[in-house]
Amino acid sequence: MIKRLILTALCLTGLALPVIAQSFDRVVQAEVLPGWQEKDGSRIAAIRITLNPGWKTYWRAPGDAGIPPSFDWTGSSNVQSVGVTWPTPEVFSQNGMRSIGYKEELILPVHITPKKDGKQVRFKAVMDIGVCRDICVPQRLKVSAKFPKDTGKRDPIIAAAIASRPLTKSEAGVKKASCRISTSADGLMVTARLHLPSTGGDEIAVIETDNPLVWVSEAKTHREGGVLVAKSELMHVNGDSFMVNRSTLRFTVLGKRHAVDIQGCSAG
Structure with missing residues (x-):
């Protein structure tokens, strides 16, 4: 329990995006999927996190053996708010401890509301996550993207991730x-x-x-x-x-x- 409290106290931080991406010794990479624009002017996009075989990352509530993720969107421009949809995670057990997360890939849909309609949105974020295999390593990913002004086509990869969320x-x-x-x-x-x-x-x-x-x-x-x-x-x-x-x-x-x-x- 003390170990979990220390991890919680140390890991309260940020988020992620593409076009520009950063990786930890090529174990994890991140990019932004541009998605599509809704009728109300908001945008449905996603952050795709890809890990090497055997590696995993964590859900918003990672369990006693996990590292909680955090997001920071403050570097974005023309962004009023960002909502995250978490797909249903998996439950892992290792050395008698339980963790909750995703193996090798996570498609994380984000709902972006602009401050001004018709003006280009620049999405820029920092994500602090844990990546684990035999050991767990905190990692900061930085990504950014400018979204096209056209509405774009509905991305089936993002749609599938949204559909996999827990039921209401x-x-x-x-x-x-x-x-x-x-x-x-x-x-x-x-x-x-x-x-x-x-x-x-x-x-x-x-x-x-x-x-x-x-x-x-x-x-x-x-x-x-x-x-x-x-x-x-x-x-x-x-x-x-x-x-x-x-x-x-x-x-x-x-x-x-x-x-x-x-x-x-x-x-x-």
């Missing part, structure tokens, strides 16, 4: 999500009761907060019929006191058939 509550048939928050020796304990049909196989639940300085333990899960129960401990990496807003908690259930993304929970 309504898509997955989630009836209710409640959670009980109690104190623990070192922080808080969250016990969630997620009323949803089975996602298949051994289900893994991941609990996230909106505070990057709060470490969340690997959730312990079990089924009670139509309810998946998930329990995690929350601790501040600096040992400070903190509060949890139920509406900002995020629960991802990873099953054999599909994954589900649940935003917020009620008291219970």
